[in-house]
Amino acid sequence: MPAKGEKFIIPIGPQHPALKEPGHFEFSVDGEMVTSASLRLGYVHRGIEKGTEGRNWVQALYLLERICGICSHVHATAYCLGVERLAGVEAPPRAQAIRSLVGELERIHSHLLWLGVAAHEAGFDMLFMHSWRDREVVMNLLEGFTGNRVNYSANVLGGVKCDIDARQTDAIVKGLEYLEDRTHHYLEVVTSDIMFLRRTRGIGVMTKDVAEKLGVVGPTARASGVARDVRVNAPYAAYDRYPVKLITATAGDLEARFIVRVQELFETYRVIRAILADLPEGELTVRMPRRIKEGETISRVEAPRGELFYFIKSNGSDTAERVKVRTPTLPNMASVLTLAVGHQLADMPMILTGIDPCFSCNDRMIVVRDEAGQASAWTWDDLRQYGIETYR
């Protein structure tokens, strides 16, 4: 045991094969209490913003779509909408509807993936297995529709590449019936399972005021009662034709973040049905110029994790002058560092998972004793297990 007043720093990271992406945290603890937290990113920084500067507008699309393997479609959508606006071109209504359709299918797969990861971190592996099994339904629909499970490449500059026929429509409708039924079950589980609620209720509370101050986005913001959803605030693609209802909660704790994401799934199912029932006829693409007029634009879309922000500048050539990307995890991650303080070390896995970080934690977790230099190593699994046993 540490002597009184001695500070422990617990580095976590950067590698963990089970989670999506690496990052390195350092938590300072006083006994069980976290007193400060810091973060180091960049382990998967690939220089994509710089990469766009040496490639033409079409090549940059495929590069940007690979920023994220979970929400690749929103990146391509934000980029295409921005470049089309700069070029003074508008994709046809049918293409815009298909963009929204794929975007919502992607949201289902992302939210179900998150539900599984979060359940696993809480030690609820049956929920993890079930949600990932069910996620395969939407993965198959995406593959059948676009040809790919991830990086669907549904977008092209000026429209979309894939059309939808009656058979695919039927498959999606049928898949949604199954998923909606399962989602009712998930909602019941995350709001009634006593063991699970001990890990989520009243933990990681972020008030509306703090959420607004931190500038958090997406479900993390909405679970704290902040009415922030780009699909509602500034409809893009076809969301003006198929309006989305804003889902919020007021508790601001981890449970609220579960409820908001699961309830959002129902809204997503409804929007997909609305799109399929009223899909405009017509062309899939319009012609795009090779060189894009000089100018700047800002393109914002609602990724599964929140607002995705693109700033695009053209110098009139066939290559972008600057593409700036701000993904939703960056502002949300600031909330983790803030919320961590005052919580128990055992709550860290759930608080981190609560924002659905598009990136993650680690293989090694070393408990370093500040002065004496005595160190022992923990894995992320150890920390997870520690959290589970603390709440047993």
Added chain:
Amino acid sequence: MTIETAAALLSTWATETSQPEPERLDAVVPREKLLAAVQTLVDARWGYLAAITGLDLGVEAGLFEVLYHFCSEAAVTTLRVPVPRDDAWVPSVYAIIPSVSFYERELMEMFGINAAGTPNTDRLFLPDDWPAGVYPLRKDFQMEDAGADHAS
């Protein structure tokens, strides 16, 4: 909140304003006035700071631009701060918006524009062994400058 409200709020601090797109306001703010402009938007609860973009206007122009994008529903207000290349700094807005830390760290390591007064200046994205004084998002950056380990 609307961009008209933002334009009124910023009229004291901006040297020039324009409306490049229907829901966008661009306000050029000298760096001496940046903190006052940000404080005005924050006090009025005009949206939230969504991103900071660095722009290199090139060696010939001798200028960077740092863009502070504030979003409020559909409206986006951008504070554009011109920064000379040979005196590359902006005041840190950390004291007003503490969650800005990540954005300022990114700006510093990618462009070498110092956010003067920001508490954490550690690398966020670049490797630990990345050479000092090499800023990859500058237009005159050459891959060779990064050293053999990173250039391949």
